[in-house]
Amino acid sequence: MGIGTGIALFVIGAILTFAINVDVTWANLDLIGYILMGAGFIVFIISLVLVLRKRSSVETVRHVDNTGERVTEHETRSDSSNSDPLV
Numbered sequence: 001m002g003i004g005t006g007i008a009l010f011v012i013g014a015i016l017t018f019a020i021n022v023d024v025t026w027a028n029l030d031l032i033g034y035i036l037m038g039a040g041f042i043v044f045i046i047s048l049v050l051v052l053r054k055r056s057s058v059e060t061v062r063h064v065d066n067t068g069e070r071v072t073e074h075e076t077r078s079d080s081s082n083s084d085p086l087v
Helices: 003-019 029-052
Strands: 056-065 068-077
Touching: 003 029
Parallel strands: none
Antiparallel strands: 056 068
């Protein structure tokens, strides 16, 4: 569920609430529309937060030669363009 799903739920809810004027005995379409708009807004905000959060990855490289083994780690973060060795 992503940003597009949140927008779609919000639009469907707005259509049910404001554009359709049908009286149905078994359901209140205005209430269903408001519920869908609220759910769409919440899904949109949660997806936006997940997309914009900071991400990091650690890359571990092992080098084995005659002198022994050397391990190098590099951490990459999405908020900075350079990577710092952690060795």
